[in-house]
Amino acid sequence: MQEQEPIKIVIQDENEEATFVPEPRGNRIKEQAGKLGKQAARGAGNAAKKVWQSDVRKKATAGVARGVGKVAAKGGEVVHRAVVKTAEKQARERVEATKTRIKETDWKAEAQTGTVKGLRWLSQKIGDLAERLTKEKEPQQTGQ
8 A cells, every 4th residue: 555645734814825835746756766766876887897797898808908018019129120220320320430530540640640759758768767877877986
């Protein structure tokens, strides 16, 4: 059996204007709407859970992971090739610059400059040695 709502009887004063008093049927509608909303939410939650646990989702996720891994590997290879190519290019440029410098160097002038520096150094050292020998000989002459 359904519960029956009591009927409300309002007796108005003749001086007051009649006001409309709605029956409390709205509460029942709200309750039913609330129940239906909860059921819909539970159903949506269950559907989402089933989709998440499904093989299709698992396969799709695994496929995406593999695809991302392949893309990352390809990107790494491309970067590696670019770095190696740049390093090889710089090494070739250095070799060419060294070859050019060797070809353009005036070796006769380099040898002459080096020889002059060496002879001056040798002359200085011989002069220092001569001076030392002269100083050693002088005390012997004065001592006799």
